[in-house]
Amino acid sequence: MHPLRLIEPTSGEYSLLLDAGTTQVDDVIEDLGHEPNGYFWEGVAQVLVRTEAPALEGRFSYDPEGDMFCAYGKDRGALEELGTRMAATATDADRVRRLVAAAKADGFEFDD
Template sequence: MRPLRLVETTPGNYSLLLDAGTTTVDEVIEELGHEPNGYFWEGVAQLLVSTEAPDLAARFDYDPEGGMFCAYGTDRPALEELAARMAAVATDADRVRQLVATAAANGFEFDD
């Protein structure tokens, strides 16, 4: 799950967090013309859900900031699955390149 972390904020409520600017792929993201901030990572999450895991749609919400990505909700298994998918991107430069290319091909724009 690294560099993401899943925390129980109150009983039964969970937040999936990623401190923006702390991943090993930040330089690649910048090379691709994006800012590795929380809004970029929200775009990554949305793209992963829409293209690879549509069953996760509507099972959590997003609340990113410039310095942090956050997805939250009561469905811990859904957040755990999102964490696994996002960790695969946040630790693999080739995966980032592939995902950004997929976004461009589909007309998806990152809000970074």
């Protein structure tokens, strides 16, 4: 799941975290006209849920900041699945390009 990490800050509560600006694809994100911040990565998560894993919808919440992406909730399995999908994106420039292009074609606006 690298570069994401899943933590349990309190018993039964989980947070999926990504330090923004630390991925292998930051330059690609910038080349696409976006900032590789926590808000951009929330958009990535939303697009992944909508297009690849609709069963995850509503199973966790988002709380990004400029320097960090965060999704949280009680459903560890859902957060693990999201983390796996996001890790595949955070390490694959072509996947980022395809995801951003498809999101744009669907009218999705990244809030970065």
